[in-house]
Amino acid sequence: DVQLVESGGGLVDSGGSLRLSCTTSGFNxxxxxxxxxxxxxGKGLEWLGRIERTSDGGTVVYAAxxxxxxxxxxxxxxxxxxxxxxxxxxxxxxxYYCSSEYWYYFNYxxxxxxxxxxx
Amino acid sequence: xxxLTQPPSASGSPGQSVTISCTGSSSDVGGYDHVSWYQHxxxxxxxxxxxxxxxxxSGVPDRFSGSKSGNTASLTVSGLQAEDEAxxxxxxxxxxxxxxxxxxxxxTVL
Numbered sequence: 069d070v071q072l073v074e075s076g077g078g079l080v081d082s083g084g085s086l087r088l089s090c091t092t093s094g095f096n097x098x099x100x101x102x103x104x105x106x107x108x109x110g111k112g113l114e115w116l117g118r119i120e121r122t123s124d125g126g127t128v129v130y131a132a133x134x135x136x137x138x139x140x141x142x143x144x145x146x147x148x149x150x151x152x153x154x155x156x157x158x159x160x161x162x163x164y165y166c167s168s169e170y171w172y173y174f175n176y177x178x179x180x181x182x183x184x185x186x187x
Numbered sequence: 188x189x190x191l192t193q194p195p196s197a198s199g200s201p202g203q204s205v206t207i208s209c210t211g212s213s214s215d216v217g218g219y220d221h222v223s224w225y226q227h228x229x230x231x232x233x234x235x236x237x238x239x240x241x242x243x244x245s246g247v248p249d250r251f252s253g254s255k256s257g258n259t260a261s262l263t264v265s266g267l268q269a270e271d272e273a274x275x276x277x278x279x280x281x282x283x284x285x286x287x288x289x290x291x292x293x294x295t296v297l
Contacts, residue, residue: 072232105288112190113276113288129284165233172221172280173238179231 070094070176072166077181084156084185090149090166090178097147098122101169104140104151106162107180114162116140118169119149133159158187191216191277191289198295199267207292209260209277215287217258221280224253224262227291228273236275237262264294272296 076088090102101124104116117130119140128140139152149166163180192210199205209216209224216222224237235244237253240260250265260279264271277289 103286112193112290113278114190115278115286115288118284131285167233171238172219173223173235174225174233174278175235175244177225177232177234 072168072176072178074164074166074178074181077164077183079184079186080156082156082158082185082187085152085154086156086183088151088153088164088166088181088183090151092147092149092166092168095168095176097142098144102140102142102149103167103169103174104138104149105165105167105174106160106183107165108159108162111162113165116151116164153183156183156185158185161185189287191279191287193275193277193289193292195290196293196295198297199264200297201267201269203267204263204265205267205294206261206263207275207277207294209262209279209289211258211260211279211287213258215279215281216255216260218282219280220255222253222255222260223278224251224260225276225278226271226273227276233276267296269296 071093103118119128141150165180166178167174168176197205222240225233227233236251240255241253276291281287
């Protein structure tokens with residue numbers, strides 16, 4: 069079975085940092101383009117960014133609200149995706165999901181991890 | 188980029204049909220045939236229902252169907268079942284390696 073498990077969420081002060089992990093199994097992580105998405109309380113989903121598979125160059129693109137503060141990376145040897153979040157703001161409070169992207173859609177998702185930024 | 192607009196809620200009795208709209212612009216929904224739909228039971232991982240406007244992944248019942256007209260995409264759930272009660276959201280490719288999601292619709296089975 070395909071599994072994506074996010075971890076690393078929690079309570080952090082405004083201006084602080086947090087690193088989320090997405091540990092995967094059951095599919096070829098090395099071949100996957102991986103994405104981070106979040107959902108703030110009472111809001112819709114928001115695409116944060118994506119990292120290509122390493123064999124395609126591993127290019128990372130970010131959504132404007134997080135560009136320069138968040139960093140997406142991957143460790144293919146561990147089948148794990150990361151999201152380093154710096155200079156966190158109250159508006160970053162959300163459930164964060166990792167997902168695999170396949171030809172313009174998101175075929176596998178994790179259950180999410182909650183990040184709460186305290187002001 | 189603005190979120191795609193979905194109705195906050197929709198409902199229907201078992202066996203009935205419910206249609207959820209997803210309205211964007213010519214920069215996303217209207218500009219690309221890359222609209223996808225997801226079902227999300229709170230606390231669980233979202234599940235892909237429809238991709239590329241009308242295509243269903245293997246394992247998704249044909250009760251779920253998608254369509255698009257202009258800047259609005261739609262998901263229809265036919266023959267509503269109790270387990271269809273969930274949140275549904277759409278997504279569209281918006282060009283230049285960017286995606287936009289819908290505001291989400293909570294479906295209630297009466």
